[in-house]
Amino acid sequence: DIQMTQSPSSLSASVGDRVTITCRASQSISSYLNWYQQKPGKAPKLLIYAASSLQSGVPSRFSGSGSGTDFTLTISSLQPEDFATYYCQQSYSTPEAFGPGTKVDIK
């Protein structure tokens, strides 16, 4: 099974900060990597698919990069509505796996 790790597990940031979250797969997953945002009590929301494609309607301050085993989600200028938990997910092979999540909160 492919294992997913994320770092950091949590971070504190201010509005306007640039935030970077890293996701690593235990083996190559090509570009089959997706990013989701989840706010408390809500369902996850797709942000990025195929490692770097921005889902329709998602602000352009979100971007994704990487391929193989190492991936990054970047928020270029953190906004108040971005405080949430972020999960990566590999869809390369069964069983698909989500990362443990990165919680972004207010400094």
Next chain:
Amino acid sequence: QITLKESGPTLVKPTQTLTLTCTFSGFSLSTSGVGVGWIRQPPGKALEWLALIYWDDDKRYSPSLKSRLTITKDTSKNQVVLTMTNMDPVDTATYYCAHRIMSSSWEYFQHWGQGTLVTVSS
């Protein structure tokens, strides 16, 4: 507009079988490249992928739960049903269904239901 909604019991007893229904609109499960998946999230914990069914009736399961899971679809009713046998308190979680998109280059859960909290307790 694509919507999905999970339904089923909120409380089940240990050893019982859980049956959850995902009722959706805005897409058809007979369309090539479309699927529906189930994902769960124990309180305060991360997301866990459970099962997936595609338009062609291809089914995928989490190996650790495969012996307990069954996923089926009813295209005419726009529903996907997940059954999980032998429920245990560790299965307490919010269960989500999600609309799946696949192509030769990507696969992802594009739209999610609101989730339903299932508690396993005697």
